[in-house]
Amino acid sequence: MMAEFQRPRGTRDFTPEAMSTRRFIEAKLRKCAERFGFGEVMTPTFENTELFVERSGETILDDMYAFQDKGGRDIALRPELTAPIMRFYVNELASRPKPLKVFYFGNVFRYERPQSGRYREFFQFGAELIGAPSIESDVEIIALALSCLKDVSLENIEVRIGHLGILECILEESQLPKNLYGICLRYIDKQDIKTLKLLLSENGIDPEKQDTLLSIISMKGGRDVISTVQTMVEGGDDAFVYLANLLTKLTKYGFEGCTVDFGVARGLDYYTGMVFEIDSPSLGAEKQICGGGSYNLAELFGGEEVNSTGFAFGFDRVMLALEKDSVEIPTKGIRAYIIPIGQSTRPTSFEILRTLRENGISADIDLMGRKISKALAYANSIKTDKVILVGEKELVNDSVTIRDMDSGDQQTVNINDIAEHLKT
């Protein structure tokens, strides 16, 4: 048999086993966000293309699944979820009590060349905290991201926190024309030192200032780095204090090991202050599993200015990282598998099946009419905890044999006690 159809490039099918582990992790993330007081929201899979162009500029059209629908409307499959959430906010949620805390989990689409940890349809889990312009909001967001990773037991991570205020300050000092800030931040984010240097030289930036800038953006470390850099920069005091306080407040949440990295720029114009990224060193080229920061988008979408801060996880990369780090994820099977021995016991077997299911116990039964040996092999393959052997001999005494699939131990249980027996 020849497979007639293939999946579109960069997409994936998920097996029952894969879905089981994905849902397990997903549930942990959701629970964590809810514990932090965030509520889940959902927006459409596609939006008007304009929304994303407004946010990121015409160039992202190349990287989007954008098309015209039958009514001639320009439509795009969402490439990310922050813009849709902010649109939702401006449309309907703006008058809600502040702060507004929302989270999401959804598929997103990008027309890019697939590679390790990069697909054309992938999944993002993220949160946005809207309307609370305090440092505590930024801390709350970072703490949520870190707590999520803690809850899924991903320990091998690198957290890098930066501040655009400081970068801006440095750029101002270097007297680079303001219209080049965007490009410059882009190079900084990419750590493209060569091109950055070229840009600075071309614009007649004092070589000494160049060196200062270059050394600052490559600096990362703990609290001491903040003070070191502060001595190299004039002004920007507020931002330095902010970063220092941020680290202090994070420790109150129990998070110590965050590093400060002045090279985190997240090449986008609407980020305003704190920015952060989380990497999993176990992954290859695509090792960033999370990105976030404080931003202002509402105004751009026609709403009132409102401070927001948020992050997004690359869910698939989190799953990859968990796999690389060999984090165990429990596989769940069913509680009981019923094997009728011989035709005569099948009616009673189905009664037992029904009783178990009505008692909230996951249960399945042999539908193939198999003999014990093969039925046991099947039961083993679907990872059931117990097997219930329903045979004539036991039924004479209204009982069945329950076999524990881990130990192989068996015991005789009265039919009326099966549900109770399996609950423990």
Add this chain to the structure above:
RNA sequence: GCCGGGGUAGUGUAGCCUGGUAACAUAUGGGACUGUGGAUCCUCUGUCCCGGGUUCAAAUCCCGGCCCCGGCCCCA
């Protein structure tokens, strides 16, 4: 968009260099063992990514495409 490595039963592989009837393991389905054999034994089915070229003959060599893996670019 660019570079490299790949694509052989459901899965994992051998065969490719050096062209000559496509194989092994495992899984699935069926059967035997007549109530514990999660075993063992027997057995059916099932494969060269697609298209073109070279050749008497292509899984094998050549070209193009598609897809996968790794990297570049990009990464909202």
